[in-house]
Amino acid sequence: MHHLTEQELVRRENLNKLVSAGIEPYPSTTFEVNSFAIEIKNNFADGDQTYQSVSLAGRLMSRRIMGKASFGELQDNTGRIQIYISRDDICPGEDKTLYNDAFKKWFDLGDFIGIKGYAFYTQMGECTIHVTELKLLSKALRPLPVVKKDEDGKVHDAFTDPEQRYRQRYVDLVVNNHIKDVFVKRTRMYNSMRAYLNAKGYLEVETPVLQPLYGGAAARPFTTFHNTLDMKLYLRIANELYLKRLIVGGFDGVYEFSKDFRNEGMSRYHNPEFTQIELYVAYKDYLWMMDLVEEMVEKVALDMHGTTKVQVGENIIDFKRPWKRYTMYEAIQHFTGIDISNMDETELRKTAHELKVHVDNTMGKGKLIDEIFGETCEGNLIQPTFITDYPVEMSPLAKKHATKPGLVERFEAICNKKEICNAFSELNDPIDQRQRFESQLELGKRGDEEAMMLDEDFLRALEYGMPPTAGLGIGMDRLAMIMTNQNSIQDVLFFPQMKPEKE
RNA sequence: GAUUUGGUAGCUCAGCUGGUAGAGCAAUACACUUUUAAUGUAUGGGCCCUGGGUUCGAAUCCCAGCCAGAUCACCA
Numbered sequence: 001m002h003h004l005t006e007q008e009l010v011r012r013e014n015l016n017k018l019v020s021a022g023i024e025p026y027p028s029t030t031f032e033v034n035s036f037a038i039e040i041k042n043n044f045a046d047g048d049q050t051y052q053s054v055s056l057a058g059r060l061m062s063r064r065i066m067g068k069a070s071f072g073e074l075q076d077n078t079g080r081i082q083i084y085i086s087r088d089d090i091c092p093g094e095d096k097t098l099y100n101d102a103f104k105k106w107f108d109l110g111d112f113i114g115i116k117g118y119a120f121y122t123q124m125g126e127c128t129i130h131v132t133e134l135k136l137l138s139k140a141l142r143p144l145p146v147v148k149k150d151e152d153g154k155v156h157d158a159f160t161d162p163e164q165r166y167r168q169r170y171v172d173l174v175v176n177n178h179i180k181d182v183f184v185k186r187t188r189m190y191n192s193m194r195a196y197l198n199a200k201g202y203l204e205v206e207t208p209v210l211q212p213l214y215g216g217a218a219a220r221p222f223t224t225f226h227n228t229l230d231m232k233l234y235l236r237i238a239n240e241l242y243l244k245r246l247i248v249g250g251f252d253g254v255y256e257f258s259k260d261f262r263n264e265g266m267s268r269y270h271n272p273e274f275t276q277i278e279l280y281v282a283y284k285d286y287l288w289m290m291d292l293v294e295e296m297v298e299k300v301a302l303d304m305h306g307t308t309k310v311q312v313g314e315n316i317i318d319f320k321r322p323w324k325r326y327t328m329y330e331a332i333q334h335f336t337g338i339d340i341s342n343m344d345e346t347e348l349r350k351t352a353h354e355l356k357v358h359v360d361n362t363m364g365k366g367k368l369i370d371e372i373f374g375e376t377c378e379g380n381l382i383q384p385t386f387i388t389d390y391p392v393e394m395s396p397l398a399k400k401h402a403t404k405p406g407l408v409e410r411f412e413a414i415c416n417k418k419e420i421c422n423a424f425s426e427l428n429d430p431i432d433q434r435q436r437f438e439s440q441l442e443l444g445k446r447g448d449e450e451a452m453m454l455d456e457d458f459l460r461a462l463e464y465g466m467p468p469t470a471g472l473g474i475g476m477d478r479l480a481m482i483m484t485n486q487n488s489i490q491d492v493l494f495f496p497q498m499k500p501e502k503e
Numbered sequence: 504g505a506u507u508u509g510g511u512a513g514c515u516c517a518g519c520u521g522g523u524a525g526a527g528c529a530a531u532a533c534a535c536u537u538u539u540a541a542u543g544u545a546u547g548g549g550c551c552c553u554g555g556g557u558u559c560g561a562a563u564c565c566c567a568g569c570c571a572g573a574u575c576a577c578c579a
Contacts, residue, residue, distance in 0.1 A: 005512090005530095006512095006513085006530070006531090006547075006548055007529075007530055007548090010530065010531075062539085064539065064541045064542090065535085065541090066534095066535050066536065066537085066541075067534070069536035069537070070536090070538085071537075071541080073539085082539070084536095086536055087536075088536090120537095122537045122538075122539085123537050123538090124537070124538070124539070126537090126538085128538095142513080143513050143530080144513090144514090144529095145513075145515085145529085146513090146528060146529055147515090147528095148528070148540045149540070150540045151540070154540090156514095156515070156527080156528070156540065157514050157516090158514090158515070159514070159515085160515085161571085161572090162571075163570080163572080217578090217579085218578075219578060219579085238579095260579080262579080264577075264578050265576090265578070268574095269578090269579075270578070270579070271579095274579060275579095276579070358576090418579085419579070420579090421579095422579080473579080474579095475579040476579095477579075478579060498571095499570075499571090501570095
């Protein structure tokens with residue numbers, strides 16, 4: 001129990017006084033709500049016979065007491081509306097306790113109240129509820145930050161400290177009502193994608209979070225332990241290998257919104273747990289998948305904003321199809337003027353030095369190309385752009401390119417300088433897949449902590465035969481950042497991971 | 504991890520080259536029946552992040568640490 005502040009003590013005293021007066025501070029009750037703040041404000045016109053018997057519930061967020069009458073603001077799920085309370089309306093009899101003592105002294109800002117009354121316009125022209133019945137629904141024992149707007153609309157005492165906002169998101173949501181919009185939009189984004197994929201007939205599935213072997217991506221995992229099985233388990237870093245098993249099993253299209261966990265650094269783009277959607281569709285390849293991504297993301301933008309154009313920071317990003325497409329070699333040539341498509345490792349290393357790209361001796365050909373691309377191209381790609389045909393060394397789960405040796409059939413979509421999706425024609429040749437795993441094991445032995453594990457059961461599944469399959473992963477948090485114009489992943493997660501709060 | 508900025512009342516923040524801790528809002532008390540950042544009068548409220556040091560004296564200067572933000576590098 002922390003030390004109580006003066007204001008917390010006052011609120012506890014107020015609670016006791018309410019109880020003494022026979023007013024239950026936490027009544028067990030339902031309160032029938034028939035209207036909402038913003039709905040009334042948007043629809044009520046002076047003189048209308050509508051909204052003459054309304055019932056609302058929410059927090060009391062401000063109070064202006066003028067003797068026997070008071071104004072205040074009630075904040076419900078939709079927003080705020082002014083309320084007008086006159087003593088003799090809520091206390092028609094001799095007993096004025098509810099107004100004189102309870103409302104004026106013992107209620108506090110932040111308390112949940114239920115009101116009944118009728119809408120009207122004040123002399124100042126503000127849509128207001130004239131309260132005829134007032135009921136305390138739940139007492140608040142801690143003071144909320146009081147954020148105010150002056151007559152020019154300028155905000156005072158804004159609750160902006162990011163640490164407090166993230167740690168006490170409940171306060172952030174109450175006080176900074178616009179924060180809700182970000183999360184409502186995020187859910188709308190999920191709904192839009194679900195609707196799109198369901199309409200195509202793909203099945204939403206669930207696969208294990210606790211995995212005896214982790215796989216499907218290059219990343220360091222979290223480990224945990226199962227007592228009864230007496231075994232080490234990993235929290236998944238991707239769900240790719242399980243979804244492909246389902247394609248082996250005969251589903252033509254499966255997808256999963258997957259909460260994944262990676263034990264790596266944190267930044268404004270990285271949270272230890274994050275969400276991806278992964279989609280696998282049988283009898284398709286990566287070129288087909290590229291069309292799907294364009295179509296789906298364009299639809300998401302339309303569903304969320306009513307237009308394909310989305311403001312992100314200082315840029316307007318247009319998701320209208322078709323998006324630009326470059327092979328990785330073309331992109332590098334486009335932004336540096338250098339054609340690296342026929343270079344060997346030595347020439348690539350020399351080129352990297354000339355371009356002032358930081359490389360080291362452990363890097364092979366594929367990694368060198370990837371570094372050159374990342375340094376010279378990514379930062380230039382604001383509008384959604386597909387980059388295709390990656391070096392095979394970087395893509396142990398992707399199918400070798402049908403016509404281009406050393407490359408795989410893979411693409412990423414880059415948008416606002418960041419990767420938003422990664423997709424390929426899935427490697428379904430079990431012998432090739434085993435060799436790729438084995439070269440990953442070699443990397444692991446050399447100290448690469450992100451190297452993949454060899455998954456015998458996954459190979460067994462492939463040996464039973466997997467149809468040609470296109471696979472896709474989209475970082476939902478990254479996409480949400482773009483679609484809601486937020487600068488940090490913490491702003492699109494309700495509860496971003498934080499260090500423990502000190503006492 | 505590197506660089507950098509910050510941590511003072513419930514909230515937002517002042518506090519200069521060291522000299523008794525400040526404002527607005529919130530809270531408490533009183534007044535006020537159409538206000539709206541309500542108003543007026545009065546009142547209370549502080550481990551100045553933590554620990555060392557310099558000094559007669561530290562919120563302030565120095566060192567170390569903790570926490571957080573921003574930028575950069577790597578994984579989505």
